[in-house]
Amino acid sequence: MKLLAAFLLLLVTRVNDLVVEDTGDDAKWFSEAVQEHDLYFRYQHGAVTDLYPHEEEEAVATNFKRGILSSLQMTVSPTSDMDIIVSEVDVSGECDVKYSMEMDPNPLITKTKMGCHANTYIPYLPHSYYTNTKANSHLPFMKNSHVCHIHGKEGTGPRGDIDVAGGGGMWEKVICSEEVQVHHHLTPNSNRSSLATVSMSSTLMLEEGPKPMDGNFSNGDVLRKTVSLVADLKAAVNFAEMKKLSNQNVKEQLDSVLESLSTSEDSEPDDLRPRLFSTLVHLLSHLNVEELEDVWSSSSSENTHRKILVDGLLVCDANPCHSLVAQLAQDQGMLSQGQLNMWLAGIHMHTSAHLEFVTKLLVFSTISFKSALLPLRSFLEYVDQQVGVSCGHGKTRQQQEHIKLVMRALGNAGVFPSKDFPERCYLNRTLSPELRIAALQSYRRSGCSGVEAPWKLLEDGREKSEVRIAAYLALVPCATYTSGFFTRIHKLLQQEKVQQVYSFIWTHVKNLVDKPGPSKHDQELSKLARQHTLPNKFNNDAFRTSGNFRYTHFSESMNLGGSVDANVVFSHESYVPHQISANLTLDLLDNSFNFLDIGGEFSGIENLIESYFGKDAYFSNKDVLKILHNLRPKRNIVHEDKIQEFQKKFDTKKKNQLEWEKNEEEAKPSFYVRMFGNEILYVENxxxxxxxxxxxxxxxxxxxxxxxxxxxxxxxxxxxxxxxxxxxxxxxxxxxxxxxxxxxxxxxxxxxxxxxxxxxxxxxxxxxxxxxxxxxxxxxxxxxxxxxxxxxxxxxxxxxxxxxxxxxxxxxxxxxxxxxxxxxxxxxxxxxxxxPKSKTVPVESCIDTVSEMVGLEVCTSLSHGQYEVDGELVTAEPSEMNFLIKKTDSFNYYKLYITQQESIIEALFDTPGSSIDRKIHFLFNVNPDREGGYIVVRGAGYGIKGQYKDSDGYSGLQLEYLQESKVSGELEISMKKQVESLRQEYIPKFLVSVGPDKFTLEGKWKHMIDEDTKNLEASWEIEGAWHKTEPNMVTQAFGRVSGTFMTGQDNFKLDLNTEYGSESSDSHSITLTLNNNHTLHGDMSIFAGYASLQISQIPAGITMEYESRPDLFELNTNTSLQDTQVSSQVVVKNVMSTAVQDTQLTLSLASKQLDIDYKASGIYKVSDNGFQAEAELNFDSSFKSKFLIMYLFEDEPLHVLAGLHLTLNDFIFQIGHSIDMSQPDHLLITYSACKVQDLG
Missing domain, CATH: 2.20.80.10 (Lipovitellin-phosvitin complex, chain A, domain 4)
Incomplete structure (x- = not known):
């Protein structure tokens, strides 16, 4: 292999004879691939900036060369006394790198990667990028370390630059090591041993080679392709997969897998079938269209094979698979409607889906938009014609529902036939709110729409609140692109009079400020939103007002986080939320994944709820129905939107509009699920x-x-x-x-x-x-x-x-x-x-607690592998856990027989064939007035009988448990209710007894509210007793809680008394009293009150009294524990005055048992021309002390006074002087000093 490096002066060098030490076919191929083509690269100031690989060179070979160049790269000149941290781009991406240097005796440079911004490849998941300040290229539960040691020859230049003339210094050797540790996903920073460790190392040795060529090289055909130093993972992995499959007979493997899957249908369930299916999908994705068609044709005689092939094709993410699915859809009966709908609904999840294949499916199927929502540009013109200019105005309800589904489909696609297409629907007030909201939500995939129309809805107070909120949410993506967005929102809220709209926007903006996500968009939103302070002028009751709820968390150290956003939108017409939605976003690896959206619309659901409690309904209850009706807002208020609804009745399409009005109040709850922003499930009603x-x-x-x-x-x-x-x-x-x-x-x-x-x-x-x-x-x-x-x-x-x-x-x-x-x-x-081989130790256990009752027992077994590491046994995988429910008896079935005659329901439960009699007989009888009835249950040797009653003044249930016809247990639950004018009284009772053991709880609650003064008076009394009999021992307990509560505009009082003990004659008590009063004397407000807590068992108590007025604050406390008492007094005068302030503090502690009598007091007075400070501290007769200092200066007439007094037991020191000219023609000068000490 030759590596050609280009400086700015186009200096060139070569590295020859790269040898891969392996003798296999793969090693031979890899060696040839690396050495087949030269690599040109640009080398500037120690950094490799651009690569120019040959067009025919495989990505795996180029990536290998990228790794070598990354090891040689050094962009700074470190010194021996200081480390340097810089940002570099290498094979791993953009990384923070620390350089350090030492001489030993030749230079040794240590290059340590601190972390990399993710150069990762995550197939098949749509995501958006976010910027994290902490570089970390790995998953949160991976820990990575990467170090290179660069050894230099004597005379090496400051950056180790390669001396092409051969006279300068050289880097002699580069040794790099990398270790990736995989930890448990919940404890990424744990000190425990890692679950797995991957270690890699490389050594580059400098060897003598031919001298470089003189002159510049050509910039012709060799430099057609320009890439960076960052590895191309996708191309390398795809090539490796194809090469691996090309060496195998895929067709033979596919036939073998199909046969194994076919024969596994009748076998016991194990892991063979799912793993075979995974292999099948993998093989199908690597066949071309002709090969797939051949596989399908050859399986025509085996119907089982075809079923398996269809399942595999529907989840295969490759163009040939999609083409075959489209072809099968044309053949009658090859794909069921359900299979086709599911494939179409999930088409967004396929990265290789082409519109031409999906178009074929729609042409040859009866699929409707209700079943699958598709982003097909080829159907936009058709959609435009179906929706029309009026967006369904004047059409039937069914046609409008179809248009609503079309809008949801376009929202999935993020495309529209024309820019103003959604405006036709959401600006038309004659349409249903659900359709208009669907039109506004269609912007969700396209981001900022850039249109002004949603502002018209948001700023129009006559619009329905749910439509205005949807308009606001459609505008939020534009906040970072629209100048003055939040200023306009602030002005809107200052004038907003609709509580639902105000509360939602207020909570949403507040959450944007307080709980932003890590994405650049969220951070910018938060920065813009905090420019204004929004006052909360409404009472935001979460159960009555619209709002946004948000929770976010992001860990910089783990580069992992997420957020949950929830919207609750109420309508002024209902106490049930009109819309509820929640979104889960995962922030991972510098990417934000909009993972899951769920939500629904619940308009008219209050009618359905109330129908269950109305007259002759299944849960008929007048009280509940009355409460529900009271929750409804007053519907007789004339709103602007109601006037328009009346106007609709006189529209030219009167018949269709009346049909719509008739069904408008019907409950039609809908539900949707979106994954990665794509709607995969939608239930209309x-x-x-x-x-x-x-x-x-x-x-x-x-x-x-x-x-x-x-x-x-x-x-x-x-x-x-x-x-x-x-x-x-x-x-x-x-x-x-x-x-x-x-x-x-x-x-x-x-x-x-x-x-x-x-x-x-x-x-x-x-x-x-x-x-x-x-x-x-x-x-x-x-x-x-x-x-x-x-x-x-x-x-x-x-x-x-x-x-x-x-x-x-x-x-x-x-x-x-x-x-x-x-x-x-x-x-x-x-x-x-x-x-790896290991020993397994199983642990088994069974629980037969319910064996006698139902004839079943639960058994579990658990086993783990054991390994010997450094002489110690370590428990690890393999592991196996079994959970088994099995019969303990010979019966074959459970039988339940039910008969019903008018008001009597009878049932019989049994396990025929069992060795244990489990027969149970149920009888339930309803009284003619339907306000009560009785219950009878009989079993083998036991029975339950009782009665229940539910009327306006009494609700209760009484049961007796019998064994061998004797009462051995009782249960009573009841509530009496009495209403007299403004006063209401409730008397609850609860009783449970099992044999001689009994627990009772009774009470009384009264309250009265004066509608004129809003004064509330309430009193309660609850008493309970517990009695338990054991051999040679009887345990019993008693408790009572009573109290009164009164509150008005200017007073508050609470008395609470608790008694407890083994019996009422020998009980302890805890008493709490709180009182607060507000009175007016002229323009002066006076607050006074007290609080008291007394505990008889210790005994202990505390009492506090206070009075507060503009010129005085006084607080007195008294605390007692056993015979020890602590009292204090604090008096502050002229509290609100800036002139004279007086403070007095007294604290005393007395205990006869400890023979102590402590007292401390202090006085502090200050004015513009003087002050007085006095403190006294006495400990019985053993220690007495007093400190006094005072000062006064008045100039007209002159009066100067100063003094100091100090007492410590028998030692007294006093000094002072006074100059007084307050009397005419009279001057008084006094000086005093005193020192007294008892010398014994």
Missing amino acids: MLQHSPAQLLYQLIQELSSPKTFKILDQEYMTPTLLGFPLRLKVNATASVSLQHELTFRSTKNLGLQLEGSLTPSVVAAMDEMLLVDAFVSSSGLRRSSTQVAKTTIGGKFLVQENEVVEIQLSVPNSEVMKMSSSARVALLNSDGKWVE
Whole structure:
């Protein structure tokens, strides 16, 4: 191989005879590929800026040369006393590199990569780029280290520049090493050992070669292709995959896999089928159109093969697969409508999908926009004609619903027939809000629309709030491109009078400021939004007002984060949210993935809710219905939009409009799911879908094993020599539902359904960490498998639209079995995966707690591999876990027989054939007034009887549990209600007894609200008792809580008393009292109150009293514990005055038990011309102290006073003076000093 380097002066050098030390065919091919073409590159100031590879050179060879040049690159001149950190571009991308130098004795340069902005390849996932300040090219749970040691000969230049004349210094050797550690995904910075480690090293040795040619080289055909030093991962990996398959007979492998999948349908569920299916999809994606058609034709005699092929083709992401799917759609019966719809709905997830293939599918199918929403430019003209200029105005409801679905389809595509296309719909007020919102949401894929029309809706207060909010969300993507966007929003909110609109925009803007994401767009939005302060002038009740909710988290160290955005939009016509949506965005590897959107519309759902509680409804309840009606806003207010609705009735299309008005209040909840911004599921009206019908269709669909791919993804990043480090995840599942079903009509319009279902699920996941050096590969594979299987069956008998008999069959001893296993294998140099040998130690356990009741027990077993490392046993994979539910008895089915006659419902449960009598008889009788009834349950040796009542003044349930006809347990739950004018009283009761043990809880609650003064008075009393009898011991407890609560405009009072103990005659108490009053004396407000807490068991207590007025604040506290009391007093005068302020503080502590009597006090007074400070501290009779200092100066007349007093037990020191000229013709000068000390 020759490497040709060009300085600015076009100096050229060569490196010859690159040898790859391996003798295999791959090694020979790689050696020839590397040496076949010379590589020209531009070398400026120690940096390799551009490469000029030959057009026919394979990407794997160019990447290898990129790695060599990256090792030789050095862009700075380090010194021995200082490290230098710079940003460089090399094979790994843009990296932060630290250079350090030492002389030993020749120069040794150490080049350490601190991290790289991601040069990664993530196939098949749409994403957007974001900038993270911390460079990190690997996943959060990968830790990477990369170091190069550059050894120089004596006389090497400052950057190690290659001396083409041969007289200067040279770099003698470059040794590079790289290590990638894979940690547990939840503990990326853990100190524990890594799960896997990949180590690579390379050594470049300088050898003598031919002298370089003189002169410049030609810039002709050799330099046609220009690339950077960054590795081309995609091209290299695609070439390697194709080369690997070209050496194998793909057709033979495909036939073998098809045969194995076909024969595995009747076998027990294991991991073979999903892994075979994954191989099938991989092989199909590497065949051309002719080869695929040949495979299809050759499988014509085997119907099973064709079913398997169809499943594989529908998930195959390659143009030939899509072409064959389009061709099969033309043949009647080759693809079911459901299969075609699912393929079309998921077409966005295919990176190779071409519109021509999708167009063929639509031409030859009956697919509607309701089933699959497609971004097809070829249908835009058709769509434009269908929607029309009026956007469906005057058309039937069904036609308008179709247009709404068209708008959702265009939103998926992000394209429109014309720039003003959505405006036709959302600016037309005569259309339904749902259609207008769908038109506004159609901008979501195209980003900033750049149109002014949504502002018209947002700034029009007459518009419906949900439409205005949708207009705002359509405008937000333009915020960073529109000058003064948030200034305009700020002005709008200053004048906004609609609470729903204001609260939503306010919370959304606030979240943009407080919780921005890491993307450049989010950061810029946050910067712009914080320029204005938005006042919150409405009460944002999350259960009544529209709002935006956002949670974001991003870890700079892990380069990983995410955000959850939720929007709740209320309408002024309902207490149920009109729209709810949530979005999950993942921020990973400098890319933002709009992973998941879910949401729905729930207009009219309040009518459906209230219908369940209305008269003669299933949950008829007048109280609940009244509460729901009170939640509704007042609908008799005339709004501007209502006037327009009345005007619609006189439209020329009166008949169609009346049809719309008739259905406008109908509940029509819809639901959607979007992944990566693409709508993959949309249910127009969830109430129109029959669960039974969906279940039947599902059973038919899964009658034969259905295999599908859950995940097939790969993450790649370059290593030091340009070879890709590949992290591959492949997850496949197989689901089958074997069934035997018979339907038979019986007398009295009856129906009998009998049969069995045997569902089984197998999920297999393979995770591989692989370094593909093309000559040789090394890697680690973890394979996990989850299996679940059960068999259920029975008989359902229906007569006169009522279920009268149910039999649930459990024919097998193993009712349900689930297992999970994981294995680890290493890739040897010969390309074979080998599992390390280990010992396994299983642990088994069973739980038979419910065996007597239902005849089943639960068993689990767990095993892990054990390895000996440095003399210690280490537990690791392989691992296996089994979960089993099995029968403990000989019965074959559970039987439930039901009869209903007017107000009586009777049921019988049994396990025929069992050695244990589990027969249970149920009887439920409703009283004629439908306000109550009684319940009877009888079993073998036990029974339950009781009654319930539900009326306006009483609701309750009373049950007795009997064993051998004797009462051994009771349960009573009741609530009495009494209403007298403004006063309401509730009396709850709860009682449970089991044998001699009893627990009771009774209480009373009263409250009254004065509608005029808004004063509230409430009182309550709750009493409970517990009695438990044990051998030689009786345990009992008692408790009571009572209190009163009063509040008004100027007062507040709370009294709370708690009593507890073993019995009421010997109880302890905790009392809490709070009181606060506000009074006015003229213009002066006075606040006064107290708080008290007393505990009798310790005993302890605290009492606080306070008074506050403009010129005084006083606080008194008294705390007691046992016989110790602590009291304090704080008085502050002239609090609000800037002139004179006085403060007084007193603190005392007394305890007879400890024989202490402590006291501390302080006084502080200050004015403009004097101050006084006094402090006193006494400890019983053993220590007494006092400190006093005062100062006064008045100039007219002159009065100067100063003094100091100090007392410490028997030591007294006092000094002071006074000059007083306040009396006419009289001057008084006083000086005093005193010192007293007891000398004993």
